[in-house]
Amino acid sequence: MLENKSQFQKRLSFLMELRTQGPAATAFTILALQLLLPLTIFITIISIFKNISCNKKKNKKPDFKGTILLTGGKMTKALQLARLLKRSGYKIILAEDKKYRASGHAWSNCVDSFYLLPSLSEGYFVYEKTLLRIIEEEQIDLMIPVASPVSVYVDAKFKKNIGSRLKIFHFTEDELLCLDHKYNLCAKARELGLASPDVHLIKSRRELELFDFDDTKKRYVLKSLVYAPIERLKRPLLPFDEQNEYFSSLTISPDRPWVLQEFVSGREFCTHSTVHEGKILLHCCCESSEFQLRYKHVDNKDIYNWVETFVKAMNLTGQISFDFIVNERGEVMPIECNPRTHSAITAFYNSECVADSYIKPEITQLSLLEPCFPNKEAKETYWLYHELWELFKCRSFGQIKNQLKLIFFGKEAILDSLDPLPFIMVYHWQIPSLLIQALKSKASWIRIDFNIGKLVEVDGD
Numbered sequence: 001m002l003e004n005k006s007q008f009q010k011r012l013s014f015l016m017e018l019r020t021q022g023p024a025a026t027a028f029t030i031l032a033l034q035l036l037l038p039l040t041i042f043i044t045i046i047s048i049f050k051n052i053s054c055n056k057k058k059n060k061k062p063d064f065k066g067t068i069l070l071t072g073g074k075m076t077k078a079l080q081l082a083r084l085l086k087r088s089g090y091k092i093i094l095a096e097d098k099k100y101r102a103s104g105h106a107w108s109n110c111v112d113s114f115y116l117l118p119s120l121s122e123g124y125f126v127y128e129k130t131l132l133r134i135i136e137e138e139q140i141d142l143m144i145p146v147a148s149p150v151s152v153y154v155d156a157k158f159k160k161n162i163g164s165r166l167k168i169f170h171f172t173e174d175e176l177l178c179l180d181h182k183y184n185l186c187a188k189a190r191e192l193g194l195a196s197p198d199v200h201l202i203k204s205r206r207e208l209e210l211f212d213f214d215d216t217k218k219r220y221v222l223k224s225l226v227y228a229p230i231e232r233l234k235r236p237l238l239p240f241d242e243q244n245e246y247f248s249s250l251t252i253s254p255d256r257p258w259v260l261q262e263f264v265s266g267r268e269f270c271t272h273s274t275v276h277e278g279k280i281l282l283h284c285c286c287e288s289s290e291f292q293l294r295y296k297h298v299d300n301k302d303i304y305n306w307v308e309t310f311v312k313a314m315n316l317t318g319q320i321s322f323d324f325i326v327n328e329r330g331e332v333m334p335i336e337c338n339p340r341t342h343s344a345i346t347a348f349y350n351s352e353c354v355a356d357s358y359i360k361p362e363i364t365q366l367s368l369l370e371p372c373f374p375n376k377e378a379k380e381t382y383w384l385y386h387e388l389w390e391l392f393k394c395r396s397f398g399q400i401k402n403q404l405k406l407i408f409f410g411k412e413a414i415l416d417s418l419d420p421l422p423f424i425m426v427y428h429w430q431i432p433s434l435l436i437q438a439l440k441s442k443a444s445w446i447r448i449d450f451n452i453g454k455l456v457e458v459d460g461d
Contacts, residue, residue: 072146104425
């Protein structure tokens with residue numbers, strides 16, 4: 001369904017009114033999650049018994065193939081990779097920032113060891129020293145960063161410093177300068193003959209004030225090039241009458257540049273691709289929106305061809321995800337690139353080809369170089385308590401029906417009958433622990449990102 005400008009403005013007016021949650025809301029959320037624990041346990045038990053009744057034979061334990069270090073241990077996408085890699089014969093070491101020491105994924109039977117990493121605020125060399133110790137102690141063969149928007153750069157620096165001593169499935173620092181930069185991304189796409197929205201690099205408030213919106217006849221969205229979890233929720237459609245007041249509230253400088261990006265109306269999609277030396281080895285594409293947190297693969301050849309052309313031209317190796325909008329003319333327009341793992345990888349929950357996509361192609365069979373896609377029978381993945389909250393907000397029978405259909409016939413992203421504890425521990429240990437931290441420190445937060453396993457905080461990661 002296409003989103004017109006009035007719909008977009010209505011959505012933005014809601015976003016601009018986002019309020020931080022106070023102590024009362026925090027305490028209520030903690031209590032609510034604990035009261036829902038019996039429901040989670042009941043669902044877990046049903047899932048286990050259903051699996052026992054449907055699967056009479058035991059799967060043979062795969063031969064040991066090596067040891068893999070995964071970072072980003074608080075996130076569901078890290079858990080998903082851990083499960084898929086473990087069941088393919090790898091020993092899994094999971095690591096995460098010490099802020100998330102209560103990670104529910106540490107309880108997974110697909111995680112052999114869980115390590116805490118120093119906060120990035122402690123400096124790069126402390127981070128590097130800790131990683132090197134883990135790599136030596138656990139005899140790591142491969143590191144796959146499941147990076148945050150901030151740590152993606154730190155992991156690239158670590159890859160450069162460690163050199164050939166360890167295989168790290170991640171982009172280089174130079175590649176990130178293009179991929180994780182909305183202006184450079186669109187400029188590179190145009191250079192390759194690919195469609196992209198009109199973009200302008202903004203390094204001062206004066207440049208914004210002098211920009212002739214009337215001359216272009218286009219609408220724009222202003223985006224920070226420095227990651228800001230709250231800013232990305234507040235992006236008014238330009239131009240509008242009070243825009244100078246909006247501009248004055250922004251911190252804009254050569255050290256903190258912004259990009260003025262053409263607003264594109266159309267259908268939104270997100271993708272995740274695992275690529276090696278410019279070849280796509282794994283790919284999924286899902287319909288997306290600002291409010292949607294659910295993933296089911298859709299076959300879109302135009303988007304696949306866009307990604308294939310881009311990664312081949314840049315000869316990329318790593319995990320890359322894009323946000324696209326297909327406009328009214330059918331053009332695939334990149335909105336942004338996230339050079340890291342996407343939560344859409346949960347669409348591969350029942351796939352057996354994921355592990356081979358992350359192993360260096362020259363040590364695999366040629367047949368494994370064919371792209372891996374989610375299974376056709378894979379259900380739409382979702383996060384239970386996010387969708388229950390959405391159900392609570394439904395205002396029509398149709399909305400309620402759709403939510404219940406998803407909950408009963410989709411696939412809960414964390415729930416796994418062969419690995420049941422994370423489903424309980426994330427919702428009733430990890431998230432409550434973060435809420436208690438926020439209560440003690442009086443930290444402000446906007447919402448809970450269950451898929452990332454964090455609170456969206458004003459100065460968060």
